[in-house]
Amino acid sequence: MPVVRALPAYEVMMGDHPLKQPLPTQSIAQIDPFLLIHHHANHVPTGTDRWNAGVGPHPHRGFSPVTFMWSGGVHHRDSRGNNSVVDDGGVQWMDAGLGIIHSERPPVKLAEEGGMQEIIQIWINTPSARKMDEPKYMPLQKDEMPEVPGHPDLRITSGTPVVEASEGPLKSSYPITAAHGAMEADIATTFEVKSGENGLLYLLDGTGHLEGYGLIEAHMLYQLNAGTYKFTPSEKTKVFFIAAAPINEKVESYGPFVMTNQTEIMEAMRDYQQGKMGFLLERDLP
Numbered sequence: 001m002p003v004v005r006a007l008p009a010y011e012v013m014m015g016d017h018p019l020k021q022p023l024p025t026q027s028i029a030q031i032d033p034f035l036l037i038h039h040h041a042n043h044v045p046t047g048t049d050r051w052n053a054g055v056g057p058h059p060h061r062g063f064s065p066v067t068f069m070w071s072g073g074v075h076h077r078d079s080r081g082n083n084s085v086v087d088d089g090g091v092q093w094m095d096a097g098l099g100i101i102h103s104e105r106p107p108v109k110l111a112e113e114g115g116m117q118e119i120i121q122i123w124i125n126t127p128s129a130r131k132m133d134e135p136k137y138m139p140l141q142k143d144e145m146p147e148v149p150g151h152p153d154l155r156i157t158s159g160t161p162v163v164e165a166s167e168g169p170l171k172s173s174y175p176i177t178a179a180h181g182a183m184e185a186d187i188a189t190t191f192e193v194k195s196g197e198n199g200l201l202y203l204l205d206g207t208g209h210l211e212g213y214g215l216i217e218a219h220m221l222y223q224l225n226a227g228t229y230k231f232t233p234s235e236k237t238k239v240f241f242i243a244a245a246p247i248n249e250k251v252e253s254y255g256p257f258v259m260t261n262q263t264e265i266m267e268a269m270r271d272y273q274q275g276k277m278g279f280l281l282e283r284d285l286p
Contacts, residue, residue, distance in 0.1 A: 022221035032246035046114035060096035072117025078102035079278025089142030099277035154181035199224035199243035206237025
């Protein structure tokens with residue numbers, strides 16, 4: 001079967017933040033190299049204190065936490081001196097490498113005026129040989145990514161995930177193909193999962209028809225084998241597609257650290273506690 005499985009997104013809490021989480025679940029720990037997916041959609045009240053909203057400073061090592069935006073944007077700051085806002089439709093890609101501390105807050109305008117913030121964050125594993133590379137932060141605004149023909153709000157982040165569309169600009173430490181945004185009703189698009197890759201398709205809202213499979217629905221994660229997938233939305237639909245080859249290595253994780261054994265996890269915890277991943281004093285920044 002071209003569709004390996006369909007996984008429902010369960011309601012979970014990350015601190016005070018309600019999320020939909022289709023990966024991991026009790027039945028499946030990962031779809032290599034994809035470790036975790038959080039779909040967050042929340043209304044930010046007018047006059048929100050941005051220093052007490054979003055996610056405050058926290059460390060990462062050994063993987064790539066990537067945030068895809070639909071609305072509201074995200075203000076990123078990190079211990080390597082990066083400080084930027086990625087707006088609606090953009091992508092915030094970070095290769096954590098040997099270690100970095102960052103925060104993800106609502107932008108000033110969203111905090112002051114209020115409004116909807118909707119994102120997907122996905123954790124993508126890094127091969128063991130690259131886990132201790134220098135960290136890298138790569139922000140992309142919507143207009144920096146090519147659009148898919150017939151769907152001006154569907155943009156390509158990296159690789160060639162859509163048949164007969166342009167290649168995305170992002171070059172990450174581990175190659176992936178990805179597209180996200182909104183598709184217009186009744187206009188088909190063909191996604192491609194290349195040989196040897198695992199593909200994921202998730203609808204943030206709406207419904208549509210996947211040729212050779214049938215109806216697909218919002219808040220379900222569809223794992224795809226290699227092949228081409230013609231999808232026709234039945235209404236304007238928010239879509240997330242990503243694919244990559246599996247790394248096929250042991251994964252040992254603890255909180256924000258993803259390594260290959262317990263010794264490396266203990267080293268990550270020690271290095272963070274000793275300040276080797278740097279420091280982030282947000283209130284000294286704009």
